[in-house]
Amino acid sequence: MSDIxxxxxxxxxxxxxxxxxxxxxxxxxxxxxxxxxxxxxxxxKEQWESGKHETVGTITIVYNHHTRELDHALTDLQHQSYHQIISTLHVHLDAHNCLEVLVVRGKSHEIKQIADRLIGTKGVQHGKLTMTTTGKELK
Ligand code: NI
Structure with a gap:
């Protein structure tokens, strides 16, 4: 532990x-x-702006799974980034809507790109990237 x-x-x-x-x-x-x-x-925030740090975040998306081809498109995108997406949580919100939370780890510019692609997919109703940290350099 460092000095105070x-x-x-x-x-x-x-x-x-x-x-x-x-x-x-x-x-x-x-x-x-x-x-x-x-x-x-x-x-x-500075780590995320630099683009070079290995960092951690979550991507949350909400979508209607009845939307044609959407499930397939989202799964396809996630498989393309299997190195960075380390875990996913899927919740069936009601008969139509799904919420997915993806835990992502990697260089910040890669994670931002994955988030932009998922959130920008036609049919995704809402999405948010939460940028946090591995915690390594923070006491
Ligand atoms: Ni669902």
Whole structure:
């Protein structure tokens, strides 16, 4: 475990009040924990922007499985990326609609491309890529 450093932050009182209200709504007990999470989130965003880091994410899609050829198209796309898609969860939401969550791992530009292709497939009603991290470089 690395050493702990402390630093002071000067901030306008109104901005500080807004920050305190915000972290209270989010359930943080201390400013330090809120700031640590913001720093980690910024670093994760930077990893995703660089395109070179191995990273992790989830792709969520919602679609109607009655849509002609859609099931087949989505399965085909997933098989093309079997190296990056490490797990999938399928939920039958009702008689017509399906929700699929794919856990993906790889270079961020590859993952973004897979997400764009799946979400952009005709008939997919909604989709979202959640960009997170392997956690290796974050304490
Ligand atoms: Ni289904």
């Amino acid at each position: 450093i402390r630093f002071g932050v000067s901030i306008d009182s109104q901005l500080g009040k807004k920050f305190d209200d915000h972290i209270k709504r989010k359930g943080y007990l201390t400013r330090s924990e809120a700031i640590r999470d913001m720093i980690r989130d910024t670093l994760v």
